[in-house]
Each structure stands twice: as structure tokens, then as C-alpha cells.
Amino acid sequence: MTLLANKQQNWNQRYQLKAITEPEAAYVLTANSHLLADKGRALDLACGLGANAIFLARKGYQVTAVDYSAVALEKLDRFAESENLSINSRLIDLENFEGALGNYDLIVVSYYLQRELFPLILSAINSGGMLFYQTFSGIADNMSGPKNAAFRLKRSELLALSSGHEILYYREDPDNCIGDDCFKGEVMIVVKRD
DSSP states (O other): OOHHHHHHHHHHHHHHSOOOSSOOOOHHHHTTGGGOOSSEEEEEETOTTOHHHHHHHHTTEEEEEEESOHHHHHHHHHHHHHTTOOEEEEEOOGGGOOSOOOOEEEEEEESOOOGGGHHHHHHTEEEEEEEEEEEEBSOSOSSSSOSSGGGSBOTTHHHHHTTTSEEEEEEOOOTTOOSTTOOTTEEEEEEEOO
């Protein structure tokens, strides 16, 4: 088995036992839902079971959901069909992706980091469209997220990756924050493309 096939099998196994019940979309998306238009074209990149795609489709968006796990996308397709949601799933290996993503009014990425894709993501957003991005930052001292620092953003790195665009929302709590409203080890941003 090739390394590529093994990686896909690992993701498929991860999603095999998980069920889509009532999906929980990314905080950056739900907390900033007042910024959403009434409709449009949206992309949920590295969607997993598609919580963000489902949230956006329920808001009236035509959603494309992209992931590398066929199992996750099959579950999302069945859920979307059962609720009559406008979600088109696409199986894509983003680590070996070449080409264009398309054009969208909104792109959401949660808990996925591939720095070299960032310019491609921003270029796929229509003028006046938005990017909602939430992922892991800081050191891996919390119980979730990758232990490998290469898959975590450095402090203020998301701001640097978004430079040249209007920042509508940004949150990166200090590493020593405490309390129920603390997002320790996470960073989120909403960017509007000119």
C-alpha cells in the first residue's frame, strides 16, 4: 500500500465510527453568522463530516464540501439528502492538489492547516467575499489538535497570511487564558477580500 493510500485509509477509519447527528459548526462561523449574506456559493475546505457545510446550506448557501475521506463525504451526502440540503461533495487530496478551487462568495476552513494553500484559498474568494478560518495555534499543551508544531500556527501567523485584506474579526487568546470562554491553542479570523 502506498503512503498516499495509507493516509487516506487512516482518515476513512477515523470517520467510520463517527455519526453525523446535530453538527457543530466552527465557532468562528457561528459567532460571526451576522456577517453572512442571505445566499451565495460557499466552499467548506477539508470539511470532514461537513458541519460547516451543513450550517451554510441551512442558511441558503449552495455549498461545495471538499475532503480526502470518502467515508466522511458519503456520510455527509446521506445527511444532506435526508435534509434536502444543497451540498456538493468532492473527494480531493489537498496535499497534492493542482489547479484552481473555483470561485466562491465564502470559504470556511476549520482545523486544517496547509500554509502553501493560503494564497490559492484567498484567490478563490470573489471580490467582497469572505474567508472564515479557525485552526490550532501555539504549543500542543491542550488535549486536542496536532502534537506536531508544523500543523499549528505561530503567534500572529494567521494575520500575516491574511495581510492585504480587510480583517473583520480576529481572535487569538493568550496561551495562559482560563475559563469557559477561552480558546487556548486556537486562532480564528474572518477576512473580507477586496
